[in-house]
Amino acid sequence: MATATKIHLSPSTDTGVYSSGVTEDAARTASEVLQEDMATHHVFFNDDGFHNHIVHQILTIYALGADPAEIKAAYKRNASYQRPVLPTAVNVVQGMRDTAIFIKCLGKEENYPNFLAFFQEEIDAKGVGDVLNEYVFKGDERAESMLSRLYGGLLHPLIHLGFGLEFNQPAIVAQGLSQAAVHDDWMGRAFFLPAEKMANSAGTPGQKSLLELLSEIRADKALAESAQWGDSNKIRDGVLTRAPDQMRSYAAKFRVAGDRMKETLADMINTVVYYTSAAQRPTKEIRFDFFYIHCVNSSIFFSKIIDLPFLDQAAKVRLLEWKGRLDLLVQVSRGSPDLLRDEITKYPAKNDWGSIFSRSIADPNDDGHLSKLVRAVAHGQKVCQPFESQQKMPISGDMWLKIGNMAVDSTVAEDEGSMWVRSTGFDEAWAKFKGRAHNL
Numbered sequence: 001m002a003t004a005t006k007i008h009l010s011p012s013t014d015t016g017v018y019s020s021g022v023t024e025d026a027a028r029t030a031s032e033v034l035q036e037d038m039a040t041h042h043v044f045f046n047d048d049g050f051h052n053h054i055v056h057q058i059l060t061i062y063a064l065g066a067d068p069a070e071i072k073a074a075y076k077r078n079a080s081y082q083r084p085v086l087p088t089a090v091n092v093v094q095g096m097r098d099t100a101i102f103i104k105c106l107g108k109e110e111n112y113p114n115f116l117a118f119f120q121e122e123i124d125a126k127g128v129g130d131v132l133n134e135y136v137f138k139g140d141e142r143a144e145s146m147l148s149r150l151y152g153g154l155l156h157p158l159i160h161l162g163f164g165l166e167f168n169q170p171a172i173v174a175q176g177l178s179q180a181a182v183h184d185d186w187m188g189r190a191f192f193l194p195a196e197k198m199a200n201s202a203g204t205p206g207q208k209s210l211l212e213l214l215s216e217i218r219a220d221k222a223l224a225e226s227a228q229w230g231d232s233n234k235i236r237d238g239v240l241t242r243a244p245d246q247m248r249s250y251a252a253k254f255r256v257a258g259d260r261m262k263e264t265l266a267d268m269i270n271t272v273v274y275y276t277s278a279a280q281r282p283t284k285e286i287r288f289d290f291f292y293i294h295c296v297n298s299s300i301f302f303s304k305i306i307d308l309p310f311l312d313q314a315a316k317v318r319l320l321e322w323k324g325r326l327d328l329l330v331q332v333s334r335g336s337p338d339l340l341r342d343e344i345t346k347y348p349a350k351n352d353w354g355s356i357f358s359r360s361i362a363d364p365n366d367d368g369h370l371s372k373l374v375r376a377v378a379h380g381q382k383v384c385q386p387f388e389s390q391q392k393m394p395i396s397g398d399m400w401l402k403i404g405n406m407a408v409d410s411t412v413a414e415d416e417g418s419m420w421v422r423s424t425g426f427d428e429a430w431a432k433f434k435g436r437a438h439n440l
Helices: 024-040 053-065 067-077 092-096 099-105 109-126 128-135 143-148 153-166 170-181 188-201 210-219 236-244 242-251 260-278 290-297 297-306 313-335 353-362 369-387 399-410
Strands: none
Touching: 024 170, 053 067, 053 099, 053 153, 053 170, 053 236, 053 353, 067 099, 092 099, 099 109, 099 143, 099 170, 099 236, 099 353, 109 143, 109 170, 109 236, 128 143, 128 170, 143 153, 143 170, 143 188, 153 170, 153 290, 153 297, 188 236, 188 297, 188 313, 210 242, 210 313, 236 242, 242 297, 260 290, 260 297, 260 313, 260 399, 290 297, 290 313, 290 369, 297 369, 313 369, 353 369, 353 399, 369 399
16 A cells, blocks of 8 residues: 555556556556665755656656566666765754744755655645645645745656656655755746736636637747847746746736636647647757656646545646646747647658557666656647547647657657757757758
8 A cells, every 4th residue: 555655556546647558567666666766865866956757757657568677677777876865854854843944944955855754744644635735725825835846946846746646656745745845936936926916816817728828929029039048047037037027917817717627738738749849940850848848748647636636626726827827938938939830740650659658668868758758748639639629729630649759759869968959949959950851
């Protein structure tokens, strides 16, 4: 049985919202390596705050049908460069029961093991639902800060928490909350909370899809060009410095009706998959943007989130609204690239989904980003198909499979650094990539 300190995957109940060919042996092996990871590795693998992706990769390839040998091989590759776990300070853990002390401990990397022990104790005592409602959705200073931190670090805390919720693993939920706690919350103060305040003060505006808002933003030249190649942080120093009011205003227009969450989720998934896969340069080899893929990879968890019985509708709506607003901000921050739908429609779909999954599982250079991407795209097809006849969506039909092929074909490279383009809207980002022999 899975607890806040023990990872236990069952192939009958813990395969996630999208899976293919999960076995008992794979579940056992994945549980073992994830337990070892939790016991021996830190949340960051270097001093620059780069994230440990072991949980992400192992759960993804497990869901996609990896066998025990493939799971062990992926774990060994990813574990080879991790930092060891930091010591836990029992006095700090106990002190965190004081809200003021808890808040003072936020944002400090050395407190990750302390937060992990704290949230493990809280989940064991109260359950996942009560802990989330108290520490993320209560609406007090502590919860607002935690919610903001969930969306920090390019969505990594939210992704980690999402894996815990999707696969019914309280221990991974505790990891996700602890990871959020040691991130910063400036995005909440600079973007999420002001945009939310604008949205609430405006009442209930006309329902605009994420795709419609994306089109409006791309037509607003001052906002679309607000990020520059030389910006150290293209969100903070670019968009939210040169066009903060415009960005918040558009973000505030993205509203989620409680009785239309499934339709809104389909719109969100379709839109992020569209701008991620269509942001190509016809003169260059195909690459997906490293920042955009995180918007796709984090989308899969919302199919689980909107059905969780212990979250009320307001919490689910808020999570989905913040995700959509960040999707718009991230798109702008990479230089608002041209979106070329023909790059997708003309691409040959040589591999079926089974072959795509196998290639992503076996890729020796992948740390989980590729396998997460193809799983999220395949899941997106399942979510969006029921709405294709009702809503105008840019991705439909066999385009999903074509995008899966684009993803695995474009990431075959000698080193991880060339698997992805970073900031696809800028010429400089494409300088190191080869030209195409001919256009698709």
